[in-house]
Amino acid sequence: MINWKKMTALMTTGILLATAAGCQSKNSSQGADIDIEDVIEDTEETAxxxxxxxxxxxxxxxxxxxxxxxxxxxxxxxxxxxxxxxxxxxxxxxxxxxxxxxxxxxxxxxxxxxxxxxxxxxxxxxxxxxxxxxxxxxxxxxxxxxxxxxxxxxxxxxxxxxxxxxxxxxxxxxxxxxxxxxxYVMAFNRSMLEESGAMELLNQEGARTWTTEAFEQVITKLHDAGFNAGMLYCSGIAGDYATRSFITNLYDGSLMNEDMTSYTVNSEAGQKALSKIKSWMDGGLLLNGTDSSGADAVSSFVAGNNSYCLLWSLPQAISNAEALQENGVDVVVMPYPAEDGTPSLEYxxxxxxxxxxxxxxxxxxxxxxxxxxxxxxxxxxxxxxxxxxxxxxxxxxxxxxxxxxxxxxxxxxxxxxxxxQKVNGFEEMRVYWYQMETEILDGEYSVKEAANSFVEYANKTLTQKKEQ
Structure with a gap:
């Protein structure tokens, strides 16, 4: 039989920490009703x-x-x-x-x-x-x-x-x-969706893809029903892949050009997305997480304090299973929304x-x-x-x-x-990414200024030499 505790530890360490060090909660979470023991036994039996x-x-x-x-x-x-x-x-x-x-x-x-x-x-x-x-x-x-x-x-x-x-x-x-x-995906609190009437707006078929317009309608309903929004955390790089997927997909933009020789967040689509997150924050549909980490966002969601969380994955669901159950939080997993309903996800x-x-x-x-x-x-x-x-x-x-x-x-x-992640200077770029988010959410710089500054400094990391 599979050692389930070891399964949780390995998945949390091997997948979650390898890609987003420090993003898991201290407790355990839910939303992943997958018993690997049974799956492996079935695999062996049906071989x-x-x-x-x-x-x-x-x-x-x-x-x-x-x-x-x-x-x-x-x-x-x-x-x-x-x-x-x-x-x-x-x-x-x-x-x-x-x-x-x-x-x-x-x-x-x-x-x-x-x-x-x-x-x-x-x-x-x-x-x-x-x-x-x-x-x-x-x-x-x-x-x-x-x-x-x-x-x-x-x-x-x-x-x-x-x-x-x-x-x-x-x-x-x-x-x-x-x-x-x-x-990587995002997560919603099912009871809050149902109580606010937003559940009916979610696509629950197949890959559950949806549009930015539908997402805005959902978070508006959640806000109007008195539920706390999710947070755009940017205190440190951990879990940054989630905020990149979220922002770049909103208006079908991209982090980089097709041949990965330049960053493109200052494109028309990129600036439109960054302007939208600022307007959502100003309207209470998105929380300012400049002082919060990815781990903070997950912990707060697992505790039942937020209606949605931008940072979620199967390992997080497994590692937080007990805490979610204790807190009465049933998770609805969704991909990041995209203007045309077809996201491009990090993984x-x-x-x-x-x-x-x-x-x-x-x-x-x-x-x-x-x-x-x-x-x-x-x-x-x-x-x-x-x-x-x-x-x-x-x-x-x-x-x-x-x-x-x-x-x-x-x-x-x-x-x-x-x-x-395979481009030169990727780790250094991640620092500029969360700094850009902070500058926009705090109103320190305009969207255009912050996006242009990010692209300028991020592009320099593409040609830097690796230290020997």
């Missing part, structure tokens, strides 16, 4: 009957696989037991490939790998399971193999979103092979890369391992479920057995947009 395994290749090689704690472990087993079971299954088809696993944590793992990169003759993995931001950094340093041969026409056609395909690229090369992902993504080696046997063995973990029917679906995320391949279908909450996240995957 095709075991057939006599045929050897795919007798290639001989010894490779290393470094991984973060992305997969949930069974309750009775120790850390790394699931990865070891995967290797055993892999060896049934590739009996002469020895795979040595090294387990990384999110606190020290990136530093450990960076130290090996800098050290003369440092030990690098053959295969790494990580996220696109760090993988893109390794690619820019010339350390990764080109995986373009794995991206056949059928694979590309099967990906749920062009944004995910782009996230796997560095220049013209594919440097990451994706396994699973999950979009987390898990995937594999291969570090270059002159050993052709190791190179091919590494490809075999990645293909097996992501595509082999005996393990691929369970790997997605154990990652606490959702398929990036349309052909994989519903891996959570029709669960309503999971179905929403699965339906949203095609709306995954550009993966901005």
């Amino acid at each position: 095709e009957p075991e057939k006599s395994t045929e050897v795919v290749s007798d290639l001989e090689a010894r490779i290393s696989w470094w991984t973060y704690p992305i997969f949930v472990e069974d309750e009775e087993q120790g850390d790394g037991s699931y990865e070891q079971s995967l290797i055993q299954k892999f060896n049934e088809k590739y009996p002469n490939i020895t795979v040595e696993v090294k387990y990384l944590d999110y606190t020290d793992g990136p530093k450990q790998l960076e130290e090996q990169i800098k050290a003369e003759g440092g030990e690098l993995p053959n295969v790494l399971l990580d996220e696109p931001g760090r993988i893109s950094t390794y690619a820019k340093e010339g350390l990764l193999s080109d995986l373009s041969d794995l991206f056949t026409e059928d694979v590309i056609a099967d990906m749920v979103s062009p944004g995910i395909i782009s996230a796997c690229q560095s220049g013209d090369a594919y440097v990451m092979y994706p396994l699973s992902g999950s979009n 987390m993504l898990n995937g594999f890369c291969i570090f270059k080696t002159e050993d052709e046997q190791k190179e091919q063995a590494s490809r075999y391992l990645i293909d097996f973990l992501c595509n082999d029917e005996s393990v691929a679906q369970e790997n997605v479920v154990r990652s606490g995320a959702f398929p990036v391949r349309s052909s994989m279908g519903d891996v959570y057995g029709g669960n309503e909450e999971a179905s929403l996240y699965e339906a949203l995957m095609p709306y995954s947009g550009p993966y901005y």
Whole structure:
């Protein structure tokens, strides 16, 4: 059986902290009625009957696989037991490939790998399971193999979103092979929606996409009924992906241009969105969160103090489940609104890369391992479920057995947009982003002045040199 406490810890640490450090509440929350134990048991029970395994290749090689704690472990087993079971299954088809696993944590793992990169003759993995931001950094340093041969026409056609395909690229090369992902969303308090009469204005079908106009009608009803609005928090960078998705989608703008060579928040669409959030704040439809963090916004929503929260995800729903239940807060999850009703969402993504080696046997063995973990029917679906995320391949279908909450996240995957985190200077840009929001909400500068200043300084981060 799955260790549910460990599941919560891994998802909170591995997904939430890796992408928005410090944004989870101290308590636990709700809105995610997904029992991973049952899903995995169902996956195992409905798997095709075991057939006599045929050897795919007798290639001989010894490779290393470094991984973060992305997969949930069974309750009775120790850390790394699931990865070891995967290797055993892999060896049934590739009996002469020895795979040595090294387990990384999110606190020290990136530093450990960076130290090996800098050290003369440092030990690098053959295969790494990580996220696109760090993988893109390794690619820019010339350390990764080109995986373009794995991206056949059928694979590309099967990906749920062009944004995910782009996230796997560095220049013209594919440097990451994706396994699973999950979009960031927002959350509403169901009882407040129902009491205000706003519930009927929400699209509750499929991916639940909706327009900016509908969103404004909803928050107006909530405000008129006397409920506190959600807050646009901007005290620190944690959870900034939510405010970026929220603001850029309002009038179908974008954070950057198509080739990611310049920031575009000062565009007509961007300034219109920033002006709108200021007017909502002035009218009480959005709270000024210049002194509040993402964690503050989540905690306040979980406590039942706000009618909606801009910062939400499946890990937050899981980590806050008990507190939401105690506070009587039933969550309604929604994507960010867009003027045309078609959002472009930010997301987390898990995937594999291969570090270059002159050993052709190791190179091919590494490809075999990645293909097996992501595509082999005996393990691929369970790997997605154990990652606490959702398929990036349309052909994989519903891996959570029709669960309503999971179905929403699965339906949203095609709306995954550009993966901005892989551009140079992204971390520095995040500081300028929340500073711009603060300047606008506090009225320190006009929208035009603040947006232009953001673009000026953010663009400089794109060409800065990485410190050695």
